[in-house]
Amino acid sequence: MNSASQPDSYQAVDYTGVLRRRWPIVLAVTLLCLLGAVAYIVVAPKAYNSSATVYVSPTGADNASQSSSKGQSGSVNVSTEATIVTSGVVAAMAGKTLHSSLTPYQLGKQISVVVPANTQTMKITCTTSTSTGAAACANAFANAYLAHRSDAAKSAIQQQITPLRSQITSLQKTVATLSTKVPTLPANSSQRETAQAQLTTAQGQLSSLNGKVATLESEYAQSNGGSIITKALPQGTPSAPKKSLALPAGLVIGLILGLIAAFVWDRRDKRLHKAGDVERFFGLPVLLDLPQKSLSKQV
Numbered sequence: 001m002n003s004a005s006q007p008d009s010y011q012a013v014d015y016t017g018v019l020r021r022r023w024p025i026v027l028a029v030t031l032l033c034l035l036g037a038v039a040y041i042v043v044a045p046k047a048y049n050s051s052a053t054v055y056v057s058p059t060g061a062d063n064a065s066q067s068s069s070k071g072q073s074g075s076v077n078v079s080t081e082a083t084i085v086t087s088g089v090v091a092a093m094a095g096k097t098l099h100s101s102l103t104p105y106q107l108g109k110q111i112s113v114v115v116p117a118n119t120q121t122m123k124i125t126c127t128t129s130t131s132t133g134a135a136a137c138a139n140a141f142a143n144a145y146l147a148h149r150s151d152a153a154k155s156a157i158q159q160q161i162t163p164l165r166s167q168i169t170s171l172q173k174t175v176a177t178l179s180t181k182v183p184t185l186p187a188n189s190s191q192r193e194t195a196q197a198q199l200t201t202a203q204g205q206l207s208s209l210n211g212k213v214a215t216l217e218s219e220y221a222q223s224n225g226g227s228i229i230t231k232a233l234p235q236g237t238p239s240a241p242k243k244s245l246a247l248p249a250g251l252v253i254g255l256i257l258g259l260i261a262a263f264v265w266d267r268r269d270k271r272l273h274k275a276g277d278v279e280r281f282f283g284l285p286v287l288l289d290l291p292q293k294s295l296s297k298q299v
Contacts, residue, residue, distance in 0.1 A: 022262035029261050030254030037250025046238040050134035051125040052142040053230040056081050059153035060219025075120075076225075082113040082122055085145045093144035098136060111141055121229065131234035138232035149225035157220045164213050171206040178202060 019026070056076050084090060091104035091111075100107060114123040124145070126137035178199035185192035 018263055018266045022266055025262045025265055026255070026258035029258035030251065033250045033254030033257060034247070037246045040250075041241050041243055041246050044241045046129060046241075047127050048129070048131040048134040048235055049125055049127050049239040050131065050138045050232040050235055051123050051230075052138040052228055052232040054122045054124060054142050054145065054226055055229050056120050056122060056149075056226040057224070059149065059225040060216075060222035061153040061156040062225075078115050078120055078122060081145075081149070082115050084148070085113045085122065085124055085141060086111050090141065090144045090148050093148060094137070094140040097140040097144065107137075110137060124232075126232070127239065131236065131238075135232040135234045139228075142228050142232070146224075146226055146228070150223045153223045153225055154220060157216050157223075161213055161216050161220070164209050164216070168206060168209050168213065171202050171209065174202045175199060175206060 056078050058076050062076055086108040088104045088108070091108040094100075095102065095104060095107050098107075110126050110128060112125045112127070114125070115121070116123070124138055124142050126134050126141065128134040128137055178195055182192060182195045182199060185195060
């Protein structure tokens with residue numbers, strides 16, 4: 001008789017038998033994992049989200065740059081603008097409003113910006129440990145971004161106006177000098193014709209520059225680069241930890257760990273529960289296998 005043990009494997013009936021015998025282990029481990037998930041929800045740091053929606057409109061600087069580059073006026077690359085929201089300059093401005101002790105880099109990490117497709121809007125979301133703090137943070141960044149955009153537009157246009165005004169001042173002096181000089185020159189003389197031509201050219205240049213400055217000053221007045229469509233409001237429910245994720249995860253993990261523990265425990269149990277255990281443990285054939293109910297019957 002061969003004493004070698006049979007292959008150490010389970011059949012379908014073996015699995016159900018383990019579950020019948022070890023279900024308390026599965027239940028206990030599952031409950032422990034569920035309690036752990038509940039404890040995590042209770043003690044884990046709460047995170048609240050709050051969002052402000054900003055409409056981004058073209059400024060005078062955008063119109064001026066698009067006109068000079070023969071681009072299409074009236075549009076803004078909102079994806080590019082979204083990166084400015086989390087920049088150090090905007091974060092520093094928002095930090096002053098919030099009276100925050102965090103660095104601009106740390107404040108910027110609390111912000112996420114989403115740009116809906118085919119729109120001129122941005123959704124600025126701030127995540128903090130309190131609902132009121134998240135709302136204040138999102139609104140502060142929205143206002144800081146719009147203020148920075150307005151300041152940048154004014155600065156860009158002013159940089160174009162300043163050299164033009166310098167040229168206008170120089171040309172005004174030239175025109176004044178030539179206007180005084182031309183009448184004093186002999187009529188029909190070449191000197192008078194040359195001076196008159198210079199005066200005409202200078203007056204034409206002066207008129208052109210005045211027109212450019214007037215246009216830029218008009219653009220300067222259009223420094224409002226957008227508005228807040230929806231202000232951020234405090235949210236009553238934290239965004240993290242999420243019960244809808246933590247509890248099912250605890251249940252699934254508990255079931256898996258419980259099943260593993262049940263099968264490990266059953267494998268370590270050397271008691272004989274069925275005829276197959278005799279073959280599996282001792283490698284001996286079973287000649288007779290009586291149902292458990294027959295043991296209670298009297299012969």
